[in-house]
Amino acid sequence: MQSSPSMQFGQPISLDDQxxxxxxxxKTGGINNVFQLVYEDDDWYLFQLKNTSKDGDMAWVILADQGDYALMSVDTGTVRQLFDxxxxxxxxxxxQLMRNDRYGFGKFTPLLPAAPIRYAMVLFSGEEMLVPLLIEKAEDELLQSLASLAR
Structure with missing residues (x-):
C-alpha cells in the first residue's frame, strides 16, 4: 500500500508520551532497563535509571553525550531514510523520532488502528542509527512510582 503525500507520517510525540x-x-521476563521521557522547559529529555556508587541507591541519569542534552525532532525525510x-x-x-547527538526516542504508529503504538530507545553513532531497542510504556503504579526518584 502506497502512502499518499497528504497522509500524516505517524502520530507526533506528545505530552501523553511522557x-x-x-x-x-x-529469557527471564524481568525488567532490564528503565527509562524516563520528560518534557521540561520547552525541551524533551531522556533519562535512564542507574545504580549509583552509594549503597545500591538508584538515580536518574540523563542520556546525553558531551553536553548535548535536549532531544530534537528529526525531520520526516531523515526518519524515512533511517527506517527504509x-x-x-x-x-x-x-x-516519529527525537534525538540528541547519541540517544533518541522513537514512536511507531501502525497503519492499522487496532495495532498498538510502539516505542523505542535508539542509539546513534554519528548519523548512523544503531538497532532500536523496543521499550514498553509503564502502566502499573509500581513502575510509575519510579518517576518520583530524584533526577
Missing part, C-alpha cells in the same frame, strides 16, 4: 519506559529480558530497511517493512506504519 513517562516511564522499560525493556524486558526475553527491510527489518522495518512490517508492520506497516510510520515512525
Amino acid at each position: 513517562g516511564i519506559y522499560y525493556t524486558v529480558n526475553r 530497511k527491510p527489518e522495518f517493512s512490517e508492520p506497516k506504519g510510520a515512525w
